[in-house]
Amino acid sequence: MSECAHAADLPRPEPVPLGTTCPECLEAGTDPVRLRLRLTCGHVGRRDSPPPRHATGHFRSTGRPVMRSFEPGESRRRC
Template identity: 45%
Template sequence: MVEERENMQTIPGIEPAVAPSGTGCVECLAEGGWWFHLRRCAACGHIGCCDNSPSQHATRHFEDTGHPFIQSFEPGEEWFWNYAEQTVYEDGPALAPPRSHPLSQPVPGPADRVPRDWQQKLNP
């Protein structure tokens, strides 16, 4: 289900002024892992890897914290996902910059940790 929601900045769980935690998945960087795509928690700025990534840290962050909204942290993507409602929103408030990882950062990443057979290691 795709919805657009105006005035998302008034919804609990979205803090537009909070900066992202970095340019890569916090846990993958700490553990020596890799990711496919990145997601940003709209409440605290935590950067985690998507559900197609081997470790699915963005969803784990939601499960651990209850922070319901994430936004894509991929260049050119601005959609939000609400875990609690299982709903995607095509737009919402502008979150504090940067809005995505650097264009120079490869997908998947980080470049020096991605295995040659990475496509076979993705979650469906």
């Protein structure tokens, strides 16, 4: 990820994940695929594609923009 305006505010080291999967998926009974880790708070959420867009829902309710892939072997960051 190229540095964004939010990168300077990220905790170092990264936060401990709050769980191993998307809690919204578990509650809704949907498949927790393409997970993302919020780098401000440790929330794990399902990526937007395919829906139901749990990662975006968390961003909209908290304003925490930066995340990275939470899939094994992946470390891409996004804002």
